[in-house]
Amino acid sequence: MKFAIMLGATLLGIALGYLPSITKPRPRWWRMLALGSVTVVVVLALLPPTAGTVTDAVIASRADSTAVVPVLLRSTLQPGAELSSIVASDARDQRVVITVILGPTIDPSLLPIDQPVILYLQRYGQDAQFVAQQVGQTDPLITLPYIMGLEERARIIFFHVPMSWVASIAYILGMIYAVAYLRTRKREYDTLSASAARIATLYAILATVTGAIWAKFNWGMFWNWDPRQTSIFLLLLVYGAYFLLRSAVTDPTRRASLSAAYSIIAAPTVPFLIYILPRLIPGLHPGSADDVNAGPLLSPQSDAINTVKQMIFGGSLFSFTLIFFWLVSIDVRTTVFSLRKL
Amino acid sequence: MSEQLCSLFESCSMMTFLSTNATYVVLICALTVWAGIAAYLWRIEQRLTQLEQSPSEHTP
Numbered sequence: 001m002k003f004a005i006m007l008g009a010t011l012l013g014i015a016l017g018y019l020p021s022i023t024k025p026r027p028r029w030w031r032m033l034a035l036g037s038v039t040v041v042v043v044l045a046l047l048p049p050t051a052g053t054v055t056d057a058v059i060a061s062r063a064d065s066t067a068v069v070p071v072l073l074r075s076t077l078q079p080g081a082e083l084s085s086i087v088a089s090d091a092r093d094q095r096v097v098i099t100v101i102l103g104p105t106i107d108p109s110l111l112p113i114d115q116p117v118i119l120y121l122q123r124y125g126q127d128a129q130f131v132a133q134q135v136g137q138t139d140p141l142i143t144l145p146y147i148m149g150l151e152e153r154a155r156i157i158f159f160h161v162p163m164s165w166v167a168s169i170a171y172i173l174g175m176i177y178a179v180a181y182l183r184t185r186k187r188e189y190d191t192l193s194a195s196a197a198r199i200a201t202l203y204a205i206l207a208t209v210t211g212a213i214w215a216k217f218n219w220g221m222f223w224n225w226d227p228r229q230t231s232i233f234l235l236l237l238v239y240g241a242y243f244l245l246r247s248a249v250t251d252p253t254r255r256a257s258l259s260a261a262y263s264i265i266a267a268p269t270v271p272f273l274i275y276i277l278p279r280l281i282p283g284l285h286p287g288s289a290d291d292v293n294a295g296p297l298l299s300p301q302s303d304a305i306n307t308v309k310q311m312i313f314g315g316s317l318f319s320f321t322l323i324f325f326w327l328v329s330i331d332v333r334t335t336v337f338s339l340r341k342l
Numbered sequence: 343m344s345e346q347l348c349s350l351f352e353s354c355s356m357m358t359f360l361s362t363n364a365t366y367v368v369l370i371c372a373l374t375v376w377a378g379i380a381a382y383l384w385r386i387e388q389r390l391t392q393l394e395q396s397p398s399e400h401t402p
Contacts, residue, residue: 042372046365152364159371199382206378210371217360217367323379330386338393 002310006297009314010169013321022192022329023336034326037319044312045158049137051118052146054090054098057130060148061123068122068133069146073100075113084108091116098128105134112138145306147296156214157305158312161297162320163207164232168274170200170324171239175267178260187339190256193263194246195331199324201239208232219284228285231273238266238273 020027026034051072052060060067073088076097086108090096101124102108111117118136123129147154177193180186211229212222223229242262249255282288287295296305297313305313360367 046369046372153367155365155368156371159368159375163375202378202382206375209378210374213371213374214367217364327379327382334386334390334393338389341393341396 001307002297002305005310005314006317009318010165010321013318013325014169016322017325022325023188023332024329025333026326026329030322031326034319034322037315038323041158041312041316041319044142045155045316048142048144048308049118049140050146050152050154051136051140051143053092054096056146056148057121057123060146063148065123068120070118070136071121071130071146072116072140072143073098073119074116075100075111086111088119098130101129101131103131103133106132111135115139118143142308144309150218153214153218156210157296157309158316160207160210160214161313162316163203163210164274165317166320166324167200167203167207168270169321170196170203170328171267171270174200175263178263178267181256181260182264187252187256188336190260191332191335191339192328193260195328195335197239197242197263198331199327201236201243202327203320203324204232204236204239208236215284224284226285227281227283227288228278231277235270235273238269242266 016030016033020030049070051070054071054073057067057069057071060069072091074091074094075086075088085099085101088098088100090098100119100121102111115138117138118140119130119132120134120136121130122133124131144155174193174196177189177196181189181193208229211232215224215226215229216222219226242259245262246255246259249258278285279287280289282290287298360370
């Protein structure tokens, strides 16, 4: 299911990217779809609250007794004003019943009864006893799963991952156009190959920068020379050399064949540097060799990404693929226009 | 030098705010993505304007 959503979203994005040929202007419906889906993704990535289960709260408290975990609960007893604690069940599994002591900042009369509500719980002694520190949203429409150690920071998956994902597809696309150029010697394929690599590099830089900002708050430093950071740095160097090569050769035909050949050599390093190398070496990034699984996206047994999150992630893959094709289209048309003017 | 900069950042109340309200870290990441795309659009706009203003051999 997870793989079907991710693959389907990417393939749909690529198919729509080619619906009007890349060298043609984007129709109005296409532009509205691209901008609309990005807007929906940004809203869905940032607005839904994070809410875990009682099990999440128990596991988190075993690692750190002061951990405060948002849990979606349903209170089963009417709390009187004098009551300082309520009995509540896990909203997702009614069999799990816990006692919640209301913290000093919570007004018991304002607590919703028999409605799912997010309470920020801290364990108090036993496993089934918690102190509620704060009241969150009542009856949230959708919630994101609680991941220990990542919490709200897990939302970066909707912006950071599509960047490197689309970048790797784009570099491969650039290589396919390079092969097409060498076979047909049509100038158009050289332009397409260079444009795809250019926007792919923009995406790879954005993946690096968003990752570094996130790393500051999750790992403590902007740059840790984590295997993942090192490998994308190498990738940027490899493609930095590609653009250096292109700008160094002035003869257009020679530039086209040289950069096509370089692109064919460079592209096979992309899956190696993005998908293989960081999984072979122990590191901080999710999915490293010492992680419990292959990361929330590729691991078949991981529950770190629930159906809601999968759908939003699929939407973000789709919308950032569309934006990629839009940018490539603008880039190609500008280059074609400049060549015609010369 | 970088350590000095880091400690400068640590003492900043903005950093404390961001580490306790992590959703804003993700918001900054989303804005970074937007800034990157916007910077690219800015550049391509300049390139096009330059092309449009340059005299063409084909026009009389």
